[in-house]
Amino acid sequence: GAGVSQSPRYKVAKRGQDVALRCDPISGHVSLFWYQQALGQGPEFLTYFQNEAQLDKSGLPSDRFFAERPEGSVSTLKIQRTQQEDSAVYLCASSFGQGRYEQYFGPGTRLTVT
Amino acid sequence: KQEVTQIPAALSVPEGENLVLNCSFTDSAIYNLQWFRQDPGKGLTSLLLIQSSQREQTSGRLNASLDKSSGRSTLYIAASQPGDSATYLCAVRQDPGDKLVFGAGTILRVKS
Numbered sequence: 001g002a003g004v005s006q007s008p009r010y011k012v013a014k015r016g017q018d019v020a021l022r023c024d025p026i027s028g029h030v031s032l033f034w035y036q037q038a039l040g041q042g043p044e045f046l047t048y049f050q051n052e053a054q055l056d057k058s059g060l061p062s063d064r065f066f067a068e069r070p071e072g073s074v075s076t077l078k079i080q081r082t083q084q085e086d087s088a089v090y091l092c093a094s095s096f097g098q099g100r101y102e103q104y105f106g107p108g109t110r111l112t113v114t
Numbered sequence: 115k116q117e118v119t120q121i122p123a124a125l126s127v128p129e130g131e132n133l134v135l136n137c138s139f140t141d142s143a144i145y146n147l148q149w150f151r152q153d154p155g156k157g158l159t160s161l162l163l164i165q166s167s168q169r170e171q172t173s174g175r176l177n178a179s180l181d182k183s184s185g186r187s188t189l190y191i192a193a194s195q196p197g198d199s200a201t202y203l204c205a206v207r208q209d210p211g212d213k214l215v216f217g218a219g220t221i222l223r224v225k226s
Binding site: 031033035040041042043044045048055056059091093095098099100102103104105106107108110 | 212
C-alpha cells in the first residue's frame, strides 16, 4: 500500500514568510509524528498526535511553529515568520498505534530560508 | 533525558568486510529500538525493529542485537557491498511518550 507522503518536497522561503508543510500518513495509522533534521544530525522530535489530539508538542522550538491534524488523518506543520535557523528537513512519520508499533517515515520536506 | 550515541561517526571499509555499528542509550525505559538507513537527500528507511523484550532481529545480511539493561545495541552487516554506503541511524522509542530519540548516525562508505 501507499507509504507516508509529504508535500512539497522542497520549499524555499524568504525570511519572514509563512510556510505550511503537509503530511499524509499511512491509512489507518492513528499516531503521527513530526521531526526536524538539521544537516549532519539525527532527526529531533517536534510534536505528536494521537488521532486529532496533539499529545506532545514539547519539541516545537518556538511559538512560531504550529501543527494540526483536525480530522485525525492529514497533518500540517506551519511555521510563521520563518528564520534562517528554520532551514532543515522536516520529516513526518506515522504508526499504527502507541508503544511497540514501528514508525514509518515520509521522504521529508527540505526547507531553505534565504 | 534520553541520550543516544552512535560510534563510530564515520567508517570506511573495503567491499566484502563484516562490520559492526554501535548504539548506546542512557535510559532503559524504551518500547523498542529501530535501525534506519538514510541515503543522501532521502528519507529514512527502516531496517530492523527490536522490541524491548527481544534480544536480536535478523534481515538478510543484517543482524541487530539489543541489551536493554546495559543500554546498548549493535548492527552487524555481513559481507558489505558498495550499495550499503549510507548513513545508519539508531533510534529508541520512549516509554512513556512514544517519540523516537535518534543518535547522530554513522556514515558508512564501502569501497569497491
